[in-house]
Amino acid sequence: MRDTLHRFFRAARGAGVRISPAESIDAMRAAAEVGPADREILRDALLLTMAKSGEEKAALAACFDTFFTHPDFEAPPPANDDQDAAADENGQGEAEPAEGSASAQDSSELGALAQMLLAQDRAAIAAALSSAANAAGLPNIRVFTQRGLFASRVLEQLGIAQLRDDIDALTTSNPADAERLATALGSLRETVSEMVSQALLLYGREETEALRNEILRSAPMARLEQRQIAQMRVLIRQIARRLRERFSKPRKRQRRGHLDVRRTIRRNAAWGGVPFLTAWKRRHRDRPKIVAICDVSGSVAQVSDFFLLLIHSLHEVVSDVRSFAFSGNLIEVSAMLENNKPEEAMKQIMSAVGFGSSDYGRSLADFEKDFMSAVTPQTTVIVLGMPAATISIRAPIS
Amino acid sequence: MAETLSSSASIEAVDRGLASAGYIASRQIATAVYLAEKIEKPILVEGPAGVGKTELAKAIAASRGLEMIRMQCYEGLDEAKALYEWKYAKQLLYTQILKDKLGEVLGGADTLAKALDQLHTFGDVFFSKEFVEPRPLLRALEQPKGCVLLIDEIDKSDAEFESLLLEILSDFQVTIPELGTIAAIVPPTVILTSNGERDLGDALKRRCLHLHIGFPEPKLEERIVETRVPGVSATLRKQLVGFVSQVRTLDLKKLPSVSETIDWAKVLVLLGASELGHELVKDTLNVLLKYEGDIEATMPNVSTFVANAGRQGVFG
Numbered sequence: 286m287r288d289t290l291h292r293f294f295r296a297a298r299g300a301g302v303r304i305s306p307a308e309s310i311d312a313m314r315a316a317a318e319v320g321p322a323d324r325e326i327l328r329d330a331l332l333l334t335m336a337k338s339g340e341e342k343a344a345l346a347a348c349f350d351t352f353f354t355h356p357d358f359e360a361p362p363p364a365n366d367d368q369d370a371a372a373d374e375n376g377q378g379e380a381e382p383a384e385g386s387a388s389a390q391d392s393s394e395l396g397a398l399a400q401m402l403l404a405q406d407r408a409a410i411a412a413a414l415s416s417a418a419n420a421a422g423l424p425n426i427r428v429f430t431q432r433g434l435f436a437s438r439v440l441e442q443l444g445i446a447q448l449r450d451d452i453d454a455l456t457t458s459n460p461a462d463a464e465r466l467a468t469a470l471g472s473l474r475e476t477v478s479e480m481v482s483q484a485l486l487l488y489g490r491e492e493t494e495a496l497r498n499e500i501l502r503s504a505p506m507a508r509l510e511q512r513q514i515a516q517m518r519v520l521i522r523q524i525a526r527r528l529r530e531r532f533s534k535p536r537k538r539q540r541r542g543h544l545d546v547r548r549t550i551r552r553n554a555a556w557g558g559v560p561f562l563t564a565w566k567r568r569h570r571d572r573p574k575i576v577a578i579c580d581v582s583g584s585v586a587q588v589s590d591f592f593l594l595l596i597h598s599l600h601e602v603v604s605d606v607r608s609f610a611f612s613g614n615l616i617e618v619s620a621m622l623e624n625n626k627p628e629e630a631m632k633q634i635m636s637a638v639g640f641g642s643s644d645y646g647r648s649l650a651d652f653e654k655d656f657m658s659a660v661t662p663q664t665t666v667i668v669l670g671m672p673a674a675t676i677s678i679r680a681p682i683s
Numbered sequence: 684m685a686e687t688l689s690s691s692a693s694i695e696a697v698d699r700g701l702a703s704a705g706y707i708a709s710r711q712i713a714t715a716v717y718l719a720e721k722i723e724k725p726i727l728v729e730g731p732a733g734v735g736k737t738e739l740a741k742a743i744a745a746s747r748g749l750e751m752i753r754m755q756c757y758e759g760l761d762e763a764k765a766l767y768e769w770k771y772a773k774q775l776l777y778t779q780i781l782k783d784k785l786g787e788v789l790g791g792a793d794t795l796a797k798a799l800d801q802l803h804t805f806g807d808v809f810f811s812k813e814f815v816e817p818r819p820l821l822r823a824l825e826q827p828k829g830c831v832l833l834i835d836e837i838d839k840s841d842a843e844f845e846s847l848l849l850e851i852l853s854d855f856q857v858t859i860p861e862l863g864t865i866a867a868i869v870p871p872t873v874i875l876t877s878n879g880e881r882d883l884g885d886a887l888k889r890r891c892l893h894l895h896i897g898f899p900e901p902k903l904e905e906r907i908v909e910t911r912v913p914g915v916s917a918t919l920r921k922q923l924v925g926f927v928s929q930v931r932t933l934d935l936k937k938l939p940s941v942s943e944t945i946d947w948a949k950v951l952v953l954l955g956a957s958e959l960g961h962e963l964v965k966d967t968l969n970v971l972l973k974y975e976g977d978i979e980a981t982m983p984n985v986s987t988f989v990a991n992a993g994r995q996g997v998f999g
Contacts (some may be wrong), residue, residue: 303885305889307889307890308889311722311724311892314721314722315718315722318690318721318722319690319691319694319714319717320690323691325710326690326691326710326714329710329711329714329715330718332711333711333714333715333718333892333893333894334718334724334892334893336893337885337888337889337893338888339729339895342893551771552771554769554771554772554774554775554778555769555775555778555809555810556778557775557778557779557782558775
């Protein structure tokens with residue numbers, strides 16, 4: 286149980302659920318409390334202790350389902366058919382028991398795996414599969430090129446060499462059984478490769494995702510393909526969240542200003558009201574304010590999607606954002622971004638002001654004329670544009 | 684096997700306990716409550732408004748026969764309002780009254796050093812427990828039989844307040860600099876609720892079981908309506924739950940939640956309705972929906988929804 290849970294934690298981390306050691310301890314305790322018998326309850330318990338947001342819950346639920354569903358070993362066609370066929374050939378009556386006893390005798394000399402396959406003992410096969418997978422170190426699989434390697438290791442652990450010998454030996458003595466074993470071997474191979482793929486899905490995801498994110502992070506934005514944009518969106522949301530965290534920290538409160546008479550008296554009450562300690566009126570805490578100004582002109586057309594995506598994510602995570610887009614002139618786009626899905630919002634914005642030639646001077650003048658009131662000393666102004674173009678521009682903060 | 688049997692049985696027992704307090708819980712909720720008790724962890728409940736987050740705490744308190752201490756969070760909530768405060772007025776009064784006494788006590792000392800020594804022997808009389816005004820959090824720790832502590836709408840408080848909670852949530856104790864650490868007599872069952880107005884800190888989340896309560900399945904919602912509004916006939920109940928669940932598929936500003944369903948059911952009972960009708964729905968839609976825009980968006984669909992709900996009523 287413990288090992289299984291440990292492997293599950295790793296798989297869950299791969300699925301993007303952040304699990305701290307403390308949480309894994311909780312999960313262990315919870316799992317020990319509810320026991321493994323009722324899978325639904327176990328699932329609930331793990332979801333409660335490990336996942337801490339809606340997204341994580343969904344990811345973890347999917348991970349749980351993959352993790353605890355073992356690829357079913359497809360049993361070879363039931364022995365009866367073969368026996369019936371054989372019986373038909375040999376004539377009924379005496380052949381059947383003879384066959385049965387023959388195979389029984391044979392199987393005692395066969396390897397463990399062959400016996401299991403012949404007996405179609407699903408439970409035993411499943412147990413053998415999972416112990417072989419552990420022995421082969423299947424949870425260490427990282428990238429998809431390792432699939433063949435791990436599959437053959439697992440088969441080796443299962444005792445495939447012995448099985449081959451058995452089949453060879455049976456081919457002459459008992460061709461029917463040999464054939465059944467051969468089909469069984471085929472489906473066993475399939476099961477193993479399915480199991481390896483599943484393991485890759487569970488344990489390899491972390492590595493693959495990290496690699497892909499690394500590539501996405503360093504790739505020039507103009508050269509990204511459409512299908513990568515969805516993944517980019519996740520990364521961009523992370524960036525937006527980080528921005529929010531950085532800017533939402535309350536600034537250091539100033540400790541000077543007016544004396545707070547009531548609080549001073551209260552604080553010094555124990556000394557008979559002699560003001561040893563002074564209390565100052567606190568200034569109202571600053572709320573983060575962000576003004577984002579985004580270039581959507583033709584020269585940055587390829588990357589303006591990402592600018593807008595970033596601003597859209599900003600709107601999702603920060604409450605007090607106003608955003609503006611400009612090429613030739615500047616308009617406010619906060620409402621469009623707030624009320625629409627990213628794609629629609631982008632389309633609207635691009636059709637409103639996009640693709641012109643950029644005029645920073647006039648746009649910023651527009652901004653100063655109409656929206657300067659949005660900028661206070663607490664405001665952070667972010668200008669998104671081509672670095673070469675923005676380098677000489679500074680946001681006019683008074 | 685026996686152990687697991689008992690665990691699922693005890694989850695059912697929790698479920699029954701909550702039901703007896705008038706709260707119909709889904710299996711997940713019951714599991715969360717069970718686990719919270721077993722591994723002594725607070726539950727952080729998230730979900731849309733009106734799905735019964737606060738009710739859950741009340742039901743737990745009622746089913747266990749404990750007192751519920753509620754702390755409503757809001758912006759600017761601080762230590763003095765949540766944890767404890769010194770009784771300044773009392774301190775002031777006592778210093779005034781005891782002034783003469785102080786003179787008597789110190790009268791025997793002829794040098795300043797001696798007087799100081801004598802003064803030291805009294806210790807911090809004015810910062811003792813008598814002068815502490817316990818606020819909800821401290822009060823919850825002081826309950827001799829334990830209690831249910833509801834920290835409501837934690838997302839409305841400031842981020843600093845979360846840090847204040849950490850000590851209570853993980854160790855069930857608070858530290859008052861002048862007095863030392865006060866540990867809970869009986870660890871309270873802590874329920875935190877959040878409407879997701881802002882993301883909570885990881886440190887807080889890590890200390891809690893995270894339970895998300897969404898809109899209930901129609902079957903569950905019917906049971907909830909059944910317990911809460913006993914006067915509703917079975918047909919009407921099915922129909923109105925069916926209707927509400929269809930309204931939830933629309934893109935509205937505020938989706939109707941369980942509390943709205945219950946209110947609506949109460950209204951329909953008051954009006955003596957035995958069946959959901961087209962006109963009736965149009966007249967009472969403002970109970971279910973709280974925005975003019977939402978009502979307008981729903982109006983055109985009313986006939987279809989009523990028809991669908993009616994069909995469910997017949998076949999369900």
